[in-house]
Amino acid sequence: MPFGEQPAYLRVAGDLRKKIADGVLAPHARLPSQARIRAEYGVSDTVALEARKVLMAEGLVEGRSGSGTYVRELPLPRRIARTGYRAIGESTPFRQEQSDESVKGTWESRSEQEDASPGTAERLGIVPGERVMRTRYLFRMEGDPAMLSTSWEPLGLTGRTPVMLPEEGPLGGRGVVERMAAIDVVVDNVAEEVGSRPGRAEETLELGGVPGHAVLVVSRTYYAGGRPVETADVVVPADRFRLAYRLPVK
Structure with missing residues (x-):
């Protein structure tokens, strides 16, 4: 195929996508049937079917059992600010993940001990199998599920201290920086990597999304003098949120 020339199913999908973007096919409108696409674009059943599959994979339309395929109402992406890490003070887990002061939110959590997997051990600079505290969070913005987070802390550092459980004790729910300071560990650096992948079924169930749709994954590590401490x-639904960074210029 010559460079720049598209297969027929992509040309059809592109035209339907434009109609959705322009509002010709409004949210909740029924997508033209396979027979209508075939007749309107002069293509085969196979091409019409593949074009519909493309739009479904892109999350622009959804199938309704016994009814047909309809245009999805796409949410306006909301902003998650990833800057403004605090040393001491209002450094709650929610503020740790969303630094925009105008955004209000809550969280649920559950902690349990486990053996560090090879991947977790590498990130924490410990030996695989060493005990870590794993904490899973579900964050909500104005009541709606927004983010999932799974954190790991080495029990060789926090074990048998008042901050061993991130959400319990005198500093429960105060965030990594303040909790570590309480055991004389000064967090001085944080590194983040952002990637994307298809959402897993259990993640999208908790976040109210569609399995397979893309999620953004922020892999974050806190350091104290070069030592990883958390x-x-x-995990953030990519169709509903955007990550915003503001970085200082030195």
Whole structure:
């Protein structure tokens, strides 16, 4: 196929996508049937079917059992600010993940001990199998599920201290920086990597999304003098949120 020339099913999908973007096919409108696409574009059943599959895979339309395929109402992406890490003060887990002061939110959590997997051990600079505290969070913005986070802290550092459980004790729910300071560990650096992948079924169930749709994954690690003290994966629905960074210029 010559460079720049598209297969027929992509040309059809592109035209339907434009109609959705322009509002010709409005949210909740029924997508033209396979027979109508075939007749309107002069293509085969196979091409019409593949074009519909493309739009479904892109999350622009959804199938309704016994009814047909309809245009999805796409949410306006909301902003998650990933800057403004605090040393001491209002450094709650929610503020740790969303630094925009105007955004209000809550969280649920559950902690349990486990053996560090090879991947977790590498991120924490410990030996695989060493005990870590794993904490899973579900964050809500104005009541709606927004983010999932799974964090790991080495029990060789926090074990048998008042901050061993991130959400319990005198500093429960105060965030990594303040909790570590309480055991004389000064967090001075944080590193983040952002990637994307298809959402897993259990993640999208908790976040109210569609399995297979893309999620953003922020892999974050807090350091104290070069030593990793906490690492976490933050999962955000890519169709509903945007990550915003503001970085200082030195």
